[in-house]
Amino acid sequence: MAAVPEVQVLTTPGEVRAALVGRGRVGLVPTMGYLHEGHATLIRRARAECDVVVVSVFVNPMQFGPTEDLAKYPRDLERDLGVAGAAGADFVFHPDASAMYPAGFSTRVEVSGVSEPLDGAARPGHFTGVATVVLKLLNVVQPERAYFGEKDWQQLAVIRRLVADLNVPVQVVGVPTVRAEEGAAGLALSSRNTYLSDEQRERATVLSRALRAVQAAYADGERRTAALRQAGLDVLAQEPELELGYLAVVGPDLLEPETLSEHPLNRVLVAARLFGVRLIDNMPLDIVSGEQTP
Numbered sequence: 001m002a003a004v005p006e007v008q009v010l011t012t013p014g015e016v017r018a019a020l021v022g023r024g025r026v027g028l029v030p031t032m033g034y035l036h037e038g039h040a041t042l043i044r045r046a047r048a049e050c051d052v053v054v055v056s057v058f059v060n061p062m063q064f065g066p067t068e069d070l071a072k073y074p075r076d077l078e079r080d081l082g083v084a085g086a087a088g089a090d091f092v093f094h095p096d097a098s099a100m101y102p103a104g105f106s107t108r109v110e111v112s113g114v115s116e117p118l119d120g121a122a123r124p125g126h127f128t129g130v131a132t133v134v135l136k137l138l139n140v141v142q143p144e145r146a147y148f149g150e151k152d153w154q155q156l157a158v159i160r161r162l163v164a165d166l167n168v169p170v171q172v173v174g175v176p177t178v179r180a181e182e183g184a185a186g187l188a189l190s191s192r193n194t195y196l197s198d199e200q201r202e203r204a205t206v207l208s209r210a211l212r213a214v215q216a217a218y219a220d221g222e223r224r225t226a227a228l229r230q231a232g233l234d235v236l237a238q239e240p241e242l243e244l245g246y247l248a249v250v251g252p253d254l255l256e257p258e259t260l261s262e263h264p265l266n267r268v269l270v271a272a273r274l275f276g277v278r279l280i281d282n283m284p285l286d287i288v289s290g291e292q293t294p
């Protein structure tokens with residue numbers, strides 16, 4: 001068996017800066033840990049495109065609401081080091097909360113507009129926490145490229161807005177969602193899937209099946225968002241345990257018009273609670289041209 005390459009763990013911004021001096025093009029993969037094949041795909045992409053790859057593993061308290069799963073969010077650093085190393089990471093930046101938010105910390109990064117609908121409405125303060133920590137990570141690591149999964153489509157749009165608005169010198173790379181291939185085939189990979197049993201995961205494929213039904217209606221020429229949504233809602237109605245957060249058919253601004261105009265960034269997004277776990281997923285509507293990035 002091939003040995004997994006050693007990954008060096010860094011815990012402070014100062015250690016990161018010292019480790020990266022003179023190392024060439026830096027790629028950053030920000031994560032909250034409990035790495036899965038979706039993260040490994042981001043790391044492999046960074047490995048292929050950069051000289052040095054840093055994976056951050058930080059469960060960011062600022063992006064969790066008071067009733068959310070911060071305390072029980074899955075954590076396993078040893079396992080993460082194995083996954084990150086096997087995928088080609090050189091460093092894992094694993095700060096504790098006091099290294100990221102020292103006493104007296106009092107800055108918040110608010111991205112208006114794109115942060116406001118969908119998950120922004122359902123999780124007040126969430127994207128402020130994401131934008132704040134991502135800007136901090138970009139400032140600490142100063143990567144040339146930063147890699148994010150399209151599974152968090154709205155997050156990716158918020159980060160692109162932040163980087164453009166604040167002239168952050170980084171190229172944001174969006175990477176298509178990785179889905180389970182067997183068992184719960186089609187389920188978007190997520191660290192939160194670990195909260196579900198095998199049977200529950202299989203039932204959670206109702207989300208990707210609903211998104212596919214919307215894609216199929218769009219491919220048939222339907223452009224009225226109410227009719228497109230209905231195609232997805234009919235599938236979601238088959239799962240009695242599902243509590244719908246939203247099913248939205250949106251254009252490039254993440255807003256839902258009455259009728260979609262042709263655009264490669266048209267997208268369908270869903271959020272739902274299943275067996276007590278909040279899951280999100282999304283798919284492109286313009287599937288002819290493949291997965292698109294905002």
Ligand code: PAF
Pocket residue numbers: 030031032058060063130133134152155
């Ligand atoms: O997508 C995530 O895992 C997190 O929101 C991120 C981007 C690492 C910020 O904490």
